[in-house]
Amino acid sequence: MDVKVLDFEGPLDLLLHLIKESKVDIFNIPMEEITSQYLSYLHTLEVIDLEKASIYLPLASELMEIKAKMLLPKNEIEKEEAEDPRDDLVKRLLEYEAYKEITKSLKEKEQERKKVYTKLPSVLTPYMEENNIIENDNTLDDLIDAFQKFLKRKEEEKPLKTKVTLKEITISSRRLEIQSILKTKKRAKFKELFHHYSRSYVVATFLAILEMARESYLKITQDGLFEEIIVEVKEE
Amino acid sequence: MIAALEGLLFVVGEDGLTLSQIEEILEIDEEKAKEVLSTLKASYEESNRGIRIDFLGNRLKLTTKKEHQKYYQKLVVNKENNLLSQAALETLAIIAYNQPLTRLSVDKLRGVSSQQILRKLVAKGFVKEVGRSDLPGRPILYETTSMFLDYFGLSTIKDLPDMQNFLKQNQEEDDVDLYTSKYQEI
Numbered sequence: 001m002d003v004k005v006l007d008f009e010g011p012l013d014l015l016l017h018l019i020k021e022s023k024v025d026i027f028n029i030p031m032e033e034i035t036s037q038y039l040s041y042l043h044t045l046e047v048i049d050l051e052k053a054s055i056y057l058p059l060a061s062e063l064m065e066i067k068a069k070m071l072l073p074k075n076e077i078e079k080e081e082a083e084d085p086r087d088d089l090v091k092r093l094l095e096y097e098a099y100k101e102i103t104k105s106l107k108e109k110e111q112e113r114k115k116v117y118t119k120l121p122s123v124l125t126p127y128m129e130e131n132n133i134i135e136n137d138n139t140l141d142d143l144i145d146a147f148q149k150f151l152k153r154k155e156e157e158k159p160l161k162t163k164v165t166l167k168e169i170t171i172s173s174r175r176l177e178i179q180s181i182l183k184t185k186k187r188a189k190f191k192e193l194f195h196h197y198s199r200s201y202v203v204a205t206f207l208a209i210l211e212m213a214r215e216s217y218l219k220i221t222q223d224g225l226f227e228e229i230i231v232e233v234k235e236e
Numbered sequence: 237m238i239a240a241l242e243g244l245l246f247v248v249g250e251d252g253l254t255l256s257q258i259e260e261i262l263e264i265d266e267e268k269a270k271e272v273l274s275t276l277k278a279s280y281e282e283s284n285r286g287i288r289i290d291f292l293g294n295r296l297k298l299t300t301k302k303e304h305q306k307y308y309q310k311l312v313v314n315k316e317n318n319l320l321s322q323a324a325l326e327t328l329a330i331i332a333y334n335q336p337l338t339r340l341s342v343d344k345l346r347g348v349s350s351q352q353i354l355r356k357l358v359a360k361g362f363v364k365e366v367g368r369s370d371l372p373g374r375p376i377l378y379e380t381t382s383m384f385l386d387y388f389g390l391s392t393i394k395d396l397p398d399m400q401n402f403l404k405q406n407q408e409e410d411d412v413d414l415y416t417s418k419y420q421e422i
Binding site (some may be wrong): 009098109114118 | 249252299301302319320323325326329333345389
């Protein structure tokens with residue numbers, strides 16, 4: 001038993017082959033004999049191709065189940081009533097065998113049909129109605145126009161450009177901005193110096209104010225607790 | 237009219253024409269269409285011609301003659317004859333005799349999964365999806381196509397050989413009728 005195992009189309013095909021080889025009656029399958037043959041095939045196959053072998057496993061377990069059922073002793077009543085446990089399998093085998101036989105006649109028909117030829121359908125586009133053909137008075141401009149419309153539509157279909165970048169906020173840049181605010185306003189509320197509330201912005205602005213105060217550029221005053229903090233340029 | 241039909245059949249080639257198409261195009265009734273068709277068919281047969289009219293896959297087509305195959309083959313560069321595999325033939329046979337049916341029914345009859353082979357057959361145009369079954373999961377139902385019939389030189393699905401001729405009967409059993417009727421339920 002070698003690579004020939006691979007030639008079977010499936011478990012039913014293999015079982016049919018075994019039954020034919022052993023020259024046993026399909027309507028009276030000797031379960032013990034056939035099951036052991038089936039299993040030995042299966043074991044060989046497992047060595048060659050485990051994946052393929054797995055296809056043959058369900059029927060193997062079914063064969064063993066049938067074998068076991070047939071070994072069980074039956075009382076008289078059961079003998080009368082019980083169906084042969086092989087019935088369902090035999091039915092499937094016969095059906096499969098019939099289809100297999102039919103494929104032989106299909107093969108013959110296939111060969112016969114190959115002997116005659118037909119031709120591909122003729123190309124009928126030249127006979128198409130006028131309005132299906134691009135009108136001749138289309139100019140190059142129309143084409144360019146259409147192309148531009150297409151490009152525009154493409155542009156609109158594109159996802160919006162959203163570049164995620166980290167906007168770097170430095171203390172020095174905030175200093176310059178605060179200076180320019182104070183140059184025009186002279187005094188400003190502390191709150192007015194914050195335009196955004198992102199963490200880096202707030203930190204940079206706060207540090208810039210502190211720095212400028214330390215350098216005595218700014219004067220920071222507050223009239224009372226929780227009053228508005230006023231920032232103004234220190235007069236020289 | 238006869239000449240027009242000849243031209244029509246030439247133009248459509250392997251697509252073929254149905255009788256009702258002929259009626260429609262030539263603006264004639266069915267009886268007249270049949271008459272024109274048989275006149276043309278006869279004229280091909282009477283005189284020694286290289287072309288004949290065949291009814292393949294439910295359509296009328298112009299084909300060459302079998303006895304001339306040897307000449308046409310000389311034109312063929314790739315002599316390899318691409319025939320369908322055993323698995324493909326089995327699957328096609330099962331579908332053809334039980335259509336429409338689901339993939340699972342095919343699997344059950346073959347005893348193996350037919351998923352890949354079925355996909356190939358659909359791609360080749362031999363089998364098509366025709367809807368969904370009412371079974372749980374609403375599986376897809378498959379049917380053979382007109383191309384399938386043509387491929388095997390069959391006019392209609394009725395041209396398939398009778399399934400009963402291929403079913404082995406148990407000689408010992410007397411109630412043969414009951415036995416065979418079991419298989420017709422599929």
